[in-house]
Amino acid sequence: MNNQLASLLDLSKRAIVPIIAAVGLLLAVVMGWIWLGLAMAAVVLLGLYDAFQTRWSITRNYPVAGRIRWLFHDLRPYLHSYIVEDDLGGTPYSLSARRLVHARADGLTDTQPFGTERDTDEDTYHWVVHSIAPTENPITSPRVDVGSDQCSKPYSASVLNISAMSFGALSANAVRALNRGAKLGGYYHDTGEGGLSPYHLENGGDIVWELGSGYFGARDKDGKFDPEKFAETAQRDEVKMTEIKLSQGAKPGHGGLLPAAKVTEEIAKIRQVPAHEDCLSPRGHSAFSTPIEMLEFAARMRELSGGKPVGLKLCIGQPHEPFAIMKAILETGIHPDFIVVDGGEGGTGAAPLELSDWVGMPLSEGLILMRNALVGAGVKSQIRLAASGKVYSGMGLARSIAQGADWCNAARAFMFSVGCIQAQRCHLGTCPTGVTAQDPSRQRGLVPEVQGERSARFHDKTVNALMEIVASAGLDHPSELEPHHLMHRSGPEKGVPMDRVHTFLSEGALLDAPEDTIYADFWRAAQATSFRPAIDLARERAN
Secondary structure (H helix, E strand, O other): OHHHHHHHHHHHHHOHHHHHHHHHHHHHHHHOOHHHHHHHHHHHHHHHHHHHOOOOHHHHHOOOOHHHHHHHHHHHHHHHHHHHOOOOOOOOOOHHHHHHHHHHHHOOOOOOOOOOOOOOOOOOOEEEOOOOOOOOOOOOOOEEEEOOOOOOOOEEEEOEEEOOOOEOOEOHHHHHHHHHHHHHHOOEEEOOOOOOOHHHHOOOOEEEEEEOOOOOOOEOOOOOEOHHHHHHHHOOOOEEEEEEEOOOOOOOOOOOEEOHHHOOHHHHHHHOOOOOOOEEOOOOOOOOOOHHHHHHHHHHHHHHOOOOOEEEEEOOOOOHHHHHHHHHHHHHOOOOOEEEEEOOOOOOOOOOHHHHHHOOOOHHHHHHHHHHHHHHOOOOOOOEEEEEOOOOOHHHHHHHHHOOOOEEEEOHHHHHHOOOOOOOOHHHOOOOOOOOOOOHHHHOOOOHHHHHHHHHHHHHHHHHHHHHHHHHOOOOOHHHOOHHHEEEEEEOOEEEEHHHHOOOOOOOHHHHOHHHOOOHHHHHHOEOOEOOOOOOHHHHHHO
């Protein structure tokens, strides 16, 4: 009897909300309060539904009250972002990073009062070494010439550009704003693998056309590469370079995915795919399967584009594969004009959590490996190297350039510059600022003319911040930054130059004495005719 009473009391506690509502309903009926009665009746009915439904255990045991958990679960990201997290601890981008981008985009002060808030004793801290004799008048808009001796139409790139983001993943107004910023600021706008849309062309900003495994905008009815369609678009004046996407930092080896909710009739027409269905790029390319075939395809793209630079974009995975590309370059004599290394910390609107968290080499390690492959194989003078992955500040630019990059690309930072607030609703089509939403009523919040100017200001101020660092080191151009200019904390009492933390090969080291390098096993495993290793790497290391 006592157990039954205890059970009844427990049930009444868990159902307290609909019980109170039932009492309120009786009171409303007696007093004739119609609106209160309707409200209480709704709560009672909701309580009955919750108590007898079988899908959710929390509301079955806690009718109505269990829904409060859902409410706070939905509000949690916003409450955490605005109330709980500190300036430096937020992820993927800290409040400090977002605030810096927004301040520069708005043309507000970006100075820091009262000193740094960073822990300069922690192991992850790093800094640029300055000079007693700084440069008085550094250049204000450093450029990088892109184009090997096989390219007839080289391009002069900014040291900071818009990384690959597709129309469809971004809204039409976001694409318009970004491209307007690129036109105003003199930097390029990468289309992402979603193809070249009309919105990329409205403002006349420089375009890098990325071609992924889906060949969107240059595909036949079977989804294969169509050279005639490619040539027609690649030869447009707005398209300055083309780029083969091999993999993406946020989801390497997965292919691209645009959820069905975002595949509108318009996007389907541009991509040449069915509307309102998931748009998935294959994991790999159908146009090539070996390093040599890949370079031959790149050479064909360069020819079809009228001699414009062609590049590769990839997140570094198995370390022997960059060396396989180098061996193919040496064997064929074909030089891609640039390579973009995408860090594993890169972001996307939709990626499997395991791939986003655990697959793909982080930017610093991937960039240094690719730099060593190019320099060690003696081909760096022909092939430019770019870095992409969570770059948003002058220091981020300086760090990547010191580690081997010629320029950097940024995606999410430019999204912040046109209004993104890191709501992390990209994959749902409910972006509150209209940056990633396809709903016109949400897109109207983003005015391209206004946000385009904000984007250009962010670019200008960030490049200026880079040049302040370059000048403080006594240098004239970012290309003069070397690994020894970057110090890294290796303990609470010691900091060492970056070239003592990582290995940086000398010119031709892989040609002259590969066995003397840390990459000896990977170099032996690499082959120009296949991306698969030629030897058992585990057995080689064991021996």
